Amino acid sequence: MKAIIVDDEKHVREAVKLLVDWKYFGIDALFEAQDGEEAIELIREHQPQLIFTDMMMPVKSGLELLEWLAAHYACGKTIVISGHDDFQLVRHTVKHGGVDYILKPIDAEQLHAAVSKALESWIRDENERHRQRQSNIEMNQFRPVYWEKLLSNLIAEPSAYEASAAALSQEFGLDRNVKECRLAIMTLDTMNAALKKKFDANSDLLFFSITNICNEILRAGQRGIAYRYWNSEGEIILLLFGSDDSWNQILSSIQQGMKSALRSSFDIGIGRVQPFPSGLPPAYKDARTALRRRNLLSKQKQVHLLPDPLPTQQTVISFSDYAERIRLAVQSGSPEQISKSVEEWIAAVGKLDSITLEQLELWWSEYNVLRSRWLAEWFGDQPPVLQTSMNSAPFFIPSDETGSLSIPLWKKQLTESLTELSKHLLEHQHRDQNVIYEIAKYIQNHYHQDITLQEIANHFYLSREYISRKFKQEFKVNLSDYLSDIRVEKAKLLLLNPHLRIAQVAEMVGYDDEKYFSKVFKKTVGLSPNEYRKVNQP
Structure with a gap:
């Protein structure tokens, strides 16, 4: 902090310098002036927080200095030190923002209290000024947004x-x-x-x-x-x-x-x-x-x-016309076939003299609808997370360095997108095949237990619908029929043992109900368990 002592008498300035504990108040720069005019120059240059001034001085008095401070430097805090106990002088001090009026000879405690009061007032004001500056900064930052949103709203x-x-x-x-x-x-x-x-x-x-x-x-x-x-x-x-x-x-x-x-x-x-x-x-x-x-x-x-009247916009070519060729290429898993299928589409696009944003968005929409359909068909309720730009981003114009539509870049992005999709499909098919055979093996090892489709779904962390659909695709038979066939084949072997009762055989292959076992056995073999035993008895 800075302070200035303004008095035409040197010994008064020295007294003030001795009586104030500058270090305690955090004041590290102290200036002196012999009159109000000299003080104004120093205040303009150094901008002190604290100002001590006499009232009666040559050239420019303390009265005039107070008036100048009120008009040009109101943030400074002024303490008047005067030898005149005059009401008008005190009134003038208060009117122009003076913090205190101290009479000579100077009382040290009174001076200390006045300095404390002045600096506390300056700190409060400075905090308020800082808050106001921050508020103005925030307001200036918010103001353009306010107008932009207001003007944007007028369109709607x-x-x-x-x-x-x-x-x-x-x-x-x-x-x-x-x-x-x-x-x-x-x-x-x-x-x-x-x-x-x-x-x-x-x-x-x-x-x-x-x-x-x-x-x-x-x-x-x-x-x-x-x-x-x-x-x-x-x-x-x-x-x-x-x-x-x-x-x-x-x-x-x-x-x-x-x-x-x-x-x-x-x-x-x-x-x-x-x-x-x-x-x-x-x-x-x-x-x-x-x-x-x-x-x-x-x-x-x-x-x-925009021309007036507005011409009718006609669809030139449709992406859907090339969808089947592209779908088969993706299913083939061949990057070469995918590239050829995309090339056919790009060749058709390349013959156009004009491509509008409307047309590009329509093609993008067609591609997304087809891709969603393929994902549902190939992956069911467990679609993969796709990363390439055309698979993961919202609509954008594939553009070159100048910002213009780039057909070669579009071709590259579409090829990458379809190649990624094909790769996921191959991995999914391989993974599906493995897991379905694991389920078949699980059934073969646990046929004698009371296993249900839900129990298998829980064991393999897959949905019942998914297991049923994939199992039928792979083995051409329902999972329940597959399990019944295994149980019946095992029962045939056990029935060759004349010492096992039918109920025991039923229980050993996973049936708690002997009658239900006999019904399933006869439906599959054409003979009841007893008839089968008689026919095949050694």
Whole structure:
């Protein structure tokens, strides 16, 4: 901490220096001034927390110094040390923020108490200032998010505009006289690889940078507002005021600004003129449709205008038409066959002059539906966890370094995805075959016990349905019939022993009920146990 002693008498300054325990109060820098003018210069330079001043001094008095402190340095805490016991002087001290008024000669205890009081007051004020600064920082961080969410909400609920019209006018210059608008969407889904990598760990900073560039251009002539759209990932809204054709020049300037600042450009979709604010929902739909129907094969990032009237979008080719060939390739387990099946699909795609985002999303959806069907068919209720990009991620555009759609990359990703699926299928089939034979062996070793399908399911940690289905696929017979056949074959051998009663044989092969055993035996062999024994008696 710092302190300054202001008095035209040196011996008074020396007395104050001796009487205050500076180390105790944490004051490590002490300054002196002979008058108020010299004190002001030192205060401006060093900004001390504590100020001791006399009242009657040449050049600039303590009265004038107090007035200057109140106007220019109110955070400092002032203690007046004066030889004049004058009510007006005390009143002037209190009026201009003085902490205490001490008379000369100086009393050490009184001075100590005054310093304690002054520094406690400064610490309280400083804590409050710190809290206020933190609050302002948090408010400044929250403020853009608040406006972005409010503006985003207007697209879904334009009726909410009236409640915030005054605030929007003050913040963005959005005049109530604005009756028409255009809405543009800047999408980040095709930005170049270098920019994506640069902001990969901080997408918020990327949005902040882009909206700042846009708003510098838009607010220069109060032509609109740019903000992050919170209801859809990777979109920035450009709300353009009015209905004239200057939007083309504005968006061109924004694209140029992006190239200069970020060395990248972005696709922008813009719709038709709509009434403001009621037309915001269709305006957003227009701009989004313009983006979704742009040609992803184009290497140039540009402004895409929605035509009026809107042409009908026709499906070009369907992924489902190639599904059976691909499914058989996956089941074959051959990487070569998988590659050939994908090549057929890619060859068909490669003949197209244009591929839109709508078309790409449709193909992606078809692939996911087919893959889900295959997973259910091949793996039942225990599908594998797939890791490759097309198996684990939400929809994305397979793009090259420039951010444009890359057919070779798409081919590579699709091939990897199907190869991974095929690998899991082969492992699953091998594992299934092993476990089913283990179950068969378990039955052969425990046929004489009262084993049930549920008991087997618990033992092998598999579902009853799964065991029944796989067992039938592998052995072409139901598990219960398989168990009965084993028991009957064992019973045939035991019946050759004339000393064993039928009930004993039934119990030895796992049947508690002799009658039920006889019924099962006759159904399988065609003879009752007794008849079989007579026929096969040595």
